[in-house]
Amino acid sequence: MSYETSINESIKIWAFFDPSTPLGVNIFPIAMNWRRRLIKFHKLIFTSSKKIGEVKILNLVCASETANFELEYNTQNQLWKLKRIMPQN
Amino acid sequence: MPKRIILHVDLNSFFATAEQQTNPSLRGKPVGILKAIGRTCVIAASVEAKKYGVKTGMAAFEAKKLCSAIILLPADFDKYADITYRFINICKTYSPTCEVFSLDECFIDISETEKFFNGALACAFEIKDRLKSEIGDFMTCSIGISHNRLLAKLASSQIKPDGLFTITEDNALEILDQSDLLDVCGLGFGLYTHLVGLGIDNFPKLRLCSLYFLNKHFGSYWSLHLYNVSRGIDNSPVMPLAEIPDAKxxxxxxxxxxxxxxxxxxxxxxxxxxxxxxxxxxxxxxxxxxxxxxxxxxxxxxxxxxxxxxxxxxxxxxxxxxxxxxxxxxxxxxxxxxxxxxxxxxxxxxxxxxxxxxxxxxxxxxxxxxxxxxxxxxxxxxxxxxxxxxxxxxxxxxxxxxxxxxxxxxxx
CATH class of the missing domain: 3.30.1490.100 (DNA polymerase, Y-family, little finger domain)
Known part of the structure; x- marks a missing residue:
């Protein structure tokens, strides 16, 4: 059984930026457009960040109704990538 | 010396839990973490894998033998470092005297600050809650509360995962006597082998040894250390973040x-x-x-x-x-x-x-x-x-x- 599928594709994301949140990361992805499909997220499961040089990269794991998606947000060029898809529990 | 209150917070199966937090389909399944793809040494095991006897440092093929369903994943140290930093940020809000002991462990001396948080137990529960709300709902920790570092660390190891245990002056010797010599931090394999060679294989026997006897066999430094450990005595201070010594x-x-x-x-x-x-x-x-x-x-x-x-x-x-x-x-x-x-x-x-x-x-x-x-x-x-x-x-x-x-x- 596969526990994840690597994708690594650039995607379009609709996200909500909330500066008032106490969390380290204050971006909440709402939905994404991937391969002409609109996928809505209903929960942000996990966030982490790392730095490559001076560029901060955020990793966000979001749950939709059918699967979990790991997204990567480059804070310098503001581009999103779909890193991998993981099945739900 | 006024009585101290020290918390030892230990993230449970840290690397494996972090992976289970990221990928919910791994939750409830035995997971082993390898340093990288192609590596053969398990550097961390999930709570579920530990039930099968999988331990840190075990070869991957041995882990597979013990638990054929184990899922072996490569480590993601950037992720672990990020979680550690957020974990430290949570811990240090309860006292400026917060010592980062390892990637997944902190000592917090709340002797002066516990009154602001309604006591040590309330502090401990709040840390557990914040871990879930600020890092991830699958992250758990075991917290030990005691009057010194040695016993606080021993207390946190009593109930795993997601435990909370208090060692007081009244139950300290009882808990020590139920523990193995190697369960205590500061008593390593070298000392253990030496002690067992002398017929001392538990804390009651170690407590019966005089300082003179220990000095004869272990020298002045270790004899005092063993004498104190067997009685649950540890006066070492919690080292605050600002006082971490320079690298040697x-x-x-x-x-x-x-x-x-x-x-x-x-x-x-x-x-x-x-x-x-x-x-x-x-x-x-x-x-x-x-x-x-x-x-x-x-x-x-x-x-x-x-x-x-x-x-x-x-x-x-x-x-x-x-x-x-x-x-x-x-x-x-x-x-x-x-x-x-x-x-x-x-x-x-x-x-x-x-x-x-x-x-x-x-x-x-x-x-x-x-x-x-x-x-x-x-x-x-x-x-x-x-x-x-x-x-x-x-x-x-x-x-x-x-x-x-x-x-x-x-x-x-």
Missing amino acids: SVSRTYTTHRLLTKKEEILKLMRNLCEETANKARQMNLCGRYVGLALRSSQKSYWGHRTLKTYIDDGKRLFDLCCQISQSWPIDHVRFCGVTLGMLTKNQYLPIPLLPSDKRQLDLMSTIDRINKRFGDYTIFPAQLLGMDIVRPEVNGYFGDRKFRLNFLRNN
């Missing part, structure tokens, strides 16, 4: 995926580790004049060092010295390499270069450092490292370089 040495070690048989690839690895060590020293604004090199094959180990008259912080010079140290060694079949730079001082004490060639070299190094800081490690690297998988900086579980790491993380 900088080193980088690496165990290879496979035996390195060609001299060229062994030298490449050595150069890579020299660059890593020198880079780290420069980032810490340090330079050193003691150079140590260790190489290990499946059969034999080699260790050598040089003490210089002048301080260095240059990877190439470090590599040249390592080549000198290893000149007479029959370098083949290498499995492990380690480079150390010791006798450190601040790099402002480095001699000012007088010759134009030395000045050029210094300028080149600082330019490369600036480029790598801006665009990422090894954007520019020595040509000797071409054609190899470059060993990059990463955190280690013991967080031995915590002063550097915490400053580094704070700046990110």
Whole structure:
């Protein structure tokens, strides 16, 4: 059984930026457009960040109704990538 | 001495739980973490895998034998470092006297601050709640509460996962007597073997030994340590973040995926580790004049060092010295390499270069450092490292370089 599928594709994301949140990361992805499909997220499961040089990269794991998606947000060029898809529990 | 209240917070099965937090389909399943794909040593196991007897340090094939369903995943140290930093940020809000003990453990001395949080138990529950709300709902920790570090750490190991346990002066000896000698922090395998050799295999027996007897067999330092440990006495203070001592040495070690048989690839690895060590020293604004090199094959180990008259912080010079140290060694079949730079001082004490060639070299190094800081490690690297998988900086579980790491993380 596969526990994840690597994708690594650039995607379009609709996200909500909330500066008032106490969390380290204050971006909440709402939905994404991937391969002409609109996928809505209903929960942000996990966030982490790392730095490559001076560029901060955020990793966000979001749950939709059918699967979990790991997204990567480059804070310098503001581009999103779909890193991998993981099945739900 | 006023009675202290110390919390020991320990994230449960840290690396594995972090993976289960990220990927919910792994929750409830036995998970083992390898350092990288193709590695053979399990560096962490999930709570579910531990039930099958899988332990840290076990070979992957042994883990598979014990639990055929185990899911082996590569470690993601960037993720773990990020969680650690957020975990420390939570812990340090309860007291400025918060000691980062390792990547997943903190001691918090709340003697002065517990009244602001309605007592130690309320503090502990709040930490558990914040861990779930600020890091992830699958993250759990075990918390031990006691009047010293030794007993607080022992308390946190009593109930796992997600436990909370208090050791008071009344139950301290009872808990110690139920514990194995090796369960206590500060009593390692060497001391344990020596004690067992003398017929002392539990705490009641150790407590019966006089200080004179222990002194005769273990010397003045360890005898007092053992005498105190057996009685649950530990007066060591909790070391606050701001008082972490300066590094005494900088080193980088690496165990290879496979035996390195060609001299060229062994030298490449050595150069890579020299660059890593020198880079780290420069980032810490340090330079050193003691150079140590260790190489290990499946059969034999080699260790050598040089003490210089002048301080260095240059990877190439470090590599040249390592080549000198290893000149007479029959370098083949290498499995492990380690480079150390010791006798450190601040790099402002480095001699000012007088010759134009030395000045050029210094300028080149600082330019490369600036480029790598801006665009990422090894954007520019020595040509000797071409054609190899470059060993990059990463955190280690013991967080031995915590002063550097915490400053580094704070700046990110």
